Amino acid sequence: GAVVSQHPSWVICKSGTSVKIECRSLDFQATTMFWYRQFPKQSLMLMATSNEGSKATYEQGVEKDKFLINHASLTLSTLTVTSAHPEDSSFYICRPRGQSSYNEQFFGPGTRLTVL
Amino acid sequence: QKEVEQNSGPLSVPEGAIASLNCTYSDRGSQSFFWYRQYSGKSPELIMFIYSNGDKEDGRFTAQLNKASQYVSLLIRDSQPSDSATYLCAVVSSNTGGFKTIFGAGTRLFVKA
Numbered sequence: 001g002a003v004v005s006q007h008p009s010w011v012i013c014k015s016g017t018s019v020k021i022e023c024r025s026l027d028f029q030a031t032t033m034f035w036y037r038q039f040p041k042q043s044l045m046l047m048a049t050s051n052e053g054s055k056a057t058y059e060q061g062v063e064k065d066k067f068l069i070n071h072a073s074l075t076l077s078t079l080t081v082t083s084a085h086p087e088d089s090s091f092y093i094c095r096p097r098g099q100s101s102y103n104e105q106f107f108g109p110g111t112r113l114t115v116l
Numbered sequence: 117q118k119e120v121e122q123n124s125g126p127l128s129v130p131e132g133a134i135a136s137l138n139c140t141y142s143d144r145g146s147q148s149f150f151w152y153r154q155y156s157g158k159s160p161e162l163i164m165f166i167y168s169n170g171d172k173e174d175g176r177f178t179a180q181l182n183k184a185s186q187y188v189s190l191l192i193r194d195s196q197p198s199d200s201a202t203y204l205c206a207v208v209s210s211n212t213g214g215f216k217t218i219f220g221a222g223t224r225l226f227v228k229a
Contacts, residue, residue, distance in 0.1 A: 043221035044160070044204070093159045105150050105206070105217075110159040 003027045004096055006108035013084055014116055021079045021111045023094030029074035030096030035067075036107075038091045050077060084115045119143060120207050122220035130228050135192040137223050139205030142186070147215075148208035149181055149188045153201045154222065160204055164190065195227045 003026040013019050023033060035047045048064075050056035050071035058064045066088075068080040077096070081088055094108040121140045129135045137151075148167050152160035166172045166179040166188065178191040188207075192199055205220040 044219055091157075091159075105162050105165065107152075107159040107161075112157075 004094065004106050004108040006094060006111050008111060009109060010112040010114075012114045012116065015085050016083055018080055018082045019084055019113060021081070021092055021094075021113075023077045023079070023096065023108050025075050025096040025098070028096075028098040028100075030071075030077070030098055031074065032097040033069075033071050033077035034095040034097065035069060035077075035079050036093045036095065038093065038110075044093070047079075081113065084113070086115045089113055089115045119218045120205055120220040122203075122205050122223045124221060125224040126226050127223055128226045128228060129195050131195060131197060133195050133227075135195045135199065135225055135227070137190040137192075137203050137205075137225065138187060139189065139207075139220055140187045141205075141207045141218070143207065143209045143218075144183075144186060146183075146186075146207045146209040149179070150206040150208070150217075151177075151179060151188075151190045152204040152206065153199075154204060155201045192225075195225075197227045197229045200225055200227045 005024045007022045031052050033050045036044045037047050038044050046059050047062045048056045048058045048069050050069045052071050052074050056069040071077040091110050091112050093110040119142050150165045151163050153163050154160040164177050164179045166181045169181050169183050172179045176193045180189045202222040202224050204222045206217050208217045
């Protein structure tokens with residue numbers, strides 16, 4: 001299967017700081033990146049979709065100024081949680097998509113964010 | 117009506133039994149169907165995909181697709197406690213400019229030792 005990495009795997013930060021999460025597709029070119037958030041015992045929630053070189057499209061209720069997404073290359077996308085607060089504590093997961101519908105089916109391992 | 121529906125469970129089965137997980141979808145033009153397993157605290161892991169009507173077997177897992185009835189199911193034979201997880205159904209269909217993947221909310225499976 002496709003190889004997707006995320007860094008960091010977990011992070012703890014103080015309220016008010018910003019946290020950057022990286023997602024890399026290691027063996028295919030990700031023309032599109034999906035970012036999800038998952039709270040404990042809840043289902044995946046799609047936050048935004050980004051296409052390489054373009055602005056991201058955010059789902060309803062997701063603040064684009066708070067969750068900054070950059071997809072500057074075909075192998076790397078970043079999600080920055082700005083001025084994080086405890087309610088932003090969650091599991092953030094990326095899912096890259098290439099030209100094939102098959103290789104879009106692999107998720108990154110996720111990043112656990114805890115905001116104190 | 118949700119685009120992809122799954123019973124949230126939990127579905128509880130004894131060890132060694134067959135676990136049957138079901139998923140229905142609303143877009144009749146959907147083309148590809150995927151099952152994921154998600155352990156607590158981990159990201160979803162792809163376990164099977166199916167494109168054509170009928171059954172597809174892989175080890176203890178069998179995916180069943182019925183496009184006329186718009187459902188896809190996953191059977192787990194000889195269930196093990198290690199199969200206890202949330203199972204997500206994903207459906208891919210074409211839309212303008214490409215295709216989209218819709219995920220169900222998942223069914224929690226608990227296999228009792």
